[in-house]
Amino acid sequence: MSADRSQILNGIRRSLQRGELAGDGLKDVQSRLAQPPRGPTVARAQLAPADKVALFCQWAEFNNASVARVSAADVPGEVTGFLARNNLPANVAMAPSPLLEGYDWASQKMLSIRRGRGEGDDQVSITGAFAGIAETGTLVMASGPDHPVSLNLLPDTHVVVLREADIVGGYEDVWGRLRERYGKDRMPRTVNTITGPSRTGDIEQTIELGAHGPRRMHILVVRE
Amino acid sequence: MQSTAHAFKDNVGTALADPNLQDSLAKLKVGFSERRRQAAERLPEFEALRDRARDIKNHTLANLDFYLEEFERKVLALGGHVHWAPTAADARRIIADLCRSVGAKTVAKSKSMVAEEIALNEHLEALGIAPIETDLGEYIIQLRHEPPSHIIAPAVHLTKDQVADTFLEHHRKLGFDKRLTERNDLVAEARYVLRQKFLDADVGLTGANFLVAETGSSMLVTNEGNADLSNTLPKMHIVLASIEKVIPTLEDAAVLLRVLARSATGQESSAYTTLNTGPKRPGDLDGPEQYHVVLLDNGRSGVLGTEMQDILRCIRCGACMNHCPVYGAVGGHAYGWVYPGPMGAVLTPQLVGVEEASNLPNASTFCGRCESVCPVRIPLPKLMRHWREREFERHLTPKAVRQGLALWSFVARRPGLYRGLTTIANRVLSLFGRVEGRYHSLPLAGGWTRFRDFPAPPPGGTFHAQWKAGRKRP
Numbered sequence: 001m002s003a004d005r006s007q008i009l010n011g012i013r014r015s016l017q018r019g020e021l022a023g024d025g026l027k028d029v030q031s032r033l034a035q036p037p038r039g040p041t042v043a044r045a046q047l048a049p050a051d052k053v054a055l056f057c058q059w060a061e062f063n064n065a066s067v068a069r070v071s072a073a074d075v076p077g078e079v080t081g082f083l084a085r086n087n088l089p090a091n092v093a094m095a096p097s098p099l100l101e102g103y104d105w106a107s108q109k110m111l112s113i114r115r116g117r118g119e120g121d122d123q124v125s126i127t128g129a130f131a132g133i134a135e136t137g138t139l140v141m142a143s144g145p146d147h148p149v150s151l152n153l154l155p156d157t158h159v160v161v162l163r164e165a166d167i168v169g170g171y172e173d174v175w176g177r178l179r180e181r182y183g184k185d186r187m188p189r190t191v192n193t194i195t196g197p198s199r200t201g202d203i204e205q206t207i208e209l210g211a212h213g214p215r216r217m218h219i220l221v222v223r224e
Numbered sequence: 225m226q227s228t229a230h231a232f233k234d235n236v237g238t239a240l241a242d243p244n245l246q247d248s249l250a251k252l253k254v255g256f257s258e259r260r261r262q263a264a265e266r267l268p269e270f271e272a273l274r275d276r277a278r279d280i281k282n283h284t285l286a287n288l289d290f291y292l293e294e295f296e297r298k299v300l301a302l303g304g305h306v307h308w309a310p311t312a313a314d315a316r317r318i319i320a321d322l323c324r325s326v327g328a329k330t331v332a333k334s335k336s337m338v339a340e341e342i343a344l345n346e347h348l349e350a351l352g353i354a355p356i357e358t359d360l361g362e363y364i365i366q367l368r369h370e371p372p373s374h375i376i377a378p379a380v381h382l383t384k385d386q387v388a389d390t391f392l393e394h395h396r397k398l399g400f401d402k403r404l405t406e407r408n409d410l411v412a413e414a415r416y417v418l419r420q421k422f423l424d425a426d427v428g429l430t431g432a433n434f435l436v437a438e439t440g441s442s443m444l445v446t447n448e449g450n451a452d453l454s455n456t457l458p459k460m461h462i463v464l465a466s467i468e469k470v471i472p473t474l475e476d477a478a479v480l481l482r483v484l485a486r487s488a489t490g491q492e493s494s495a496y497t498t499l500n501t502g503p504k505r506p507g508d509l510d511g512p513e514q515y516h517v518v519l520l521d522n523g524r525s526g527v528l529g530t531e532m533q534d535i536l537r538c539i540r541c542g543a544c545m546n547h548c549p550v551y552g553a554v555g556g557h558a559y560g561w562v563y564p565g566p567m568g569a570v571l572t573p574q575l576v577g578v579e580e581a582s583n584l585p586n587a588s589t590f591c592g593r594c595e596s597v598c599p600v601r602i603p604l605p606k607l608m609r610h611w612r613e614r615e616f617e618r619h620l621t622p623k624a625v626r627q628g629l630a631l632w633s634f635v636a637r638r639p640g641l642y643r644g645l646t647t648i649a650n651r652v653l654s655l656f657g658r659v660e661g662r663y664h665s666l667p668l669a670g671g672w673t674r675f676r677d678f679p680a681p682p683p684g685g686t687f688h689a690q691w692k693a694g695r696k697r698p
Contacts, residue, residue: 012525
């Protein structure tokens with residue numbers, strides 16, 4: 001096994017006509033890793049906070065999600081309202097997250113909530129989001145005890161609660177937040193960045209929603 | 225998969241005569257390329273991002289050993305495993321051993337061109353392990369026992385009706401005995417059938433679009449969500465990736481992601497872009513208990529430092545084939561192996577040998593559209609020309625072509641003879657039926673005129689004659 005490893009690495013070095021990196025060459029790549037250079041600035045990822053929120057909503061809708069902008073007090077009511085408007089059952093699987101527990105779910109008498117991971121026959125899930133990316137209307141989900149990945153994928157309908165303060169401009173801003181929260185060398189097991197519902201264009205290049213993941217995505221953008 | 229690249233010319237004949245394929249290809253020409261154009265226009269920084277994407281890949285290739293070791297170090301630190309596979313056979317053996325170590329009966333597979341390259345499915349099946357393709361397109365062609373015809377849209381050669389027939393044939397035993405006519409019903413039926421297979425699978429196998437050295441993460445870009453179910457539900461996640469997929473940092477990933485989805489499908493972003501880093505953590509409610517990355521070389525390290533190195537920048541978006549007039553006419557199967565289109569015409573001779581695949585670099589008009597849309601600016605026509613040169617040097621070029629080239633070069637080096645012969649040819653051509661500046665048929669050129677008219681030389685003699693006449697004018 002280590003022979004295979006050396007075979008590949010030595011093969012690369014032979015082709016590049018050098019030995020193992022050393023000296024300045026090594027220092028250069030090490031410092032590039034330690035302080036990653038950013039790519040060309042994308043103008044639409046550099047907006048003022050209010051404009052970021054608006055751009056996030058615009059792109060999320062462009063990518064077939066629906067968006068409701070609500071106050072924190074209105075979150076549970078908007079969820080039950082959304083389920084009723086779409087004839088969806090009032091049984092939901094919810095991420096066991098402190099953020100979501102902060103909302104007054106008890107106010108919704110008809111809503112039955114199971115907290116835990118996603119199951120194969122779940123109809124609706126409710127999760128938070130680590131961040132939203134304005135540039136493309138993308139949600140960022142970091143896995144952990146408070147956010148099972150299966151809730152992002154198995155249910156037919158995914159309801160996401162995203163705080164305005166967690167909407168950032170571009171991808172680089174998310175990487176910064178992840179490093180801050182988890183440490184530079186310790187990503188969560190899974191980071192899903194999700195842009196709208198699941199889709200496929202595999203039959204005649206025509207987009208159909210709900211290939212394997214959720215068919216429907218509803219995002220509650222919560223005012224602070 | 226067994227290459228039929230040597231039979232390219234026969235494959236082309238079959239492809240041109242297949243009405244279903246021609247219908248599907250007609251849609252491709254307007255679909256992907258138009259959507260890519262619109263997406264590129266919506267992002268003013270797109271061209272600058274392409275330059276940076278090229279530079280990032282060049283930097284990585286120049287330091288590939290360092291970044292692979294760094295990637296490995298990070299994967300190990302978070303409880304994952306890295307396996308090094310110099311050849312396709314090594315990768316097959318490693319993956320089979322991993323599957324057997326957990327007593328796997330089924331493997332949920334997410335579309336991976338590298339898995340096609342090493343013919344993984346056939347190998348697993350022979351060992352009694354059932355690979356289940358879960359990407360809709362791959363699932364359809366697995367049922368039909370066909371290879372993929374496009375690197376991002378494997379079933380792009382099929383019509384909806386063909387899919388409906390295939391589903392009826394294979395899903396009848398599961399109780400679905402109605403032939404479906406709507407696309408959304410076909411998608412829903414596949415979703416239902418495959419959902420249970422995800423829940424039952426022992427191993428999830430995915431490819432990777434990128435491996436991030438900084439964090440030890442594998443990055444996957446998909447639209448359906450099948451790759452994410454594959455890396456979340458089964459107890460073991462195996463990532464199969466070739467060595468050139470490694471990139472330095474997350475910032476580099478941001479640049480590459482911005483050009484990848486736009487070049488591939490014209491989307492601002494794919495529906496799912498996922499970073500996986502190691503196995504399930506303490507307290508996690510789901511995720512695999514084991515995380516393995518298999519790094520495949522299969523000849524790539526030998527391409528570094530050669531005139532072909534640029535092909536290792538390829539991020540597998542498919543834009544080159546979406547814009548290629550040859551791919552657009554014959555589809556992907558004609559190329560005879562895993563990678564079709566211009567990138568396949570460069571990569572296939574490298575991986576299966578120029579003797580087998582010498583037809584592919586010749587299947588290009590050198591129109592340059594592929595290079596003009598490539599997100600990492602690979603000079604594809606130049607690389608195909610290199611293959612033609614190598615083919616010529618190794619005397620693999622057909623005799624008629626060699627003799628024709630020898631004759632042409634003899635004449636071209638003798639200007640007097642060249643002018644004389646072209647003047648005669650010009651006069652002879654004018655004896656045949658010139659209709660509105662073109663010929664419907666010509667002797668010795670039936671292969672051309674059977675399908676299209678041949679352009680006639682304009683009146684006034686050869687280019688040389690007109691040039692001379694023009695210079696005399698004031």
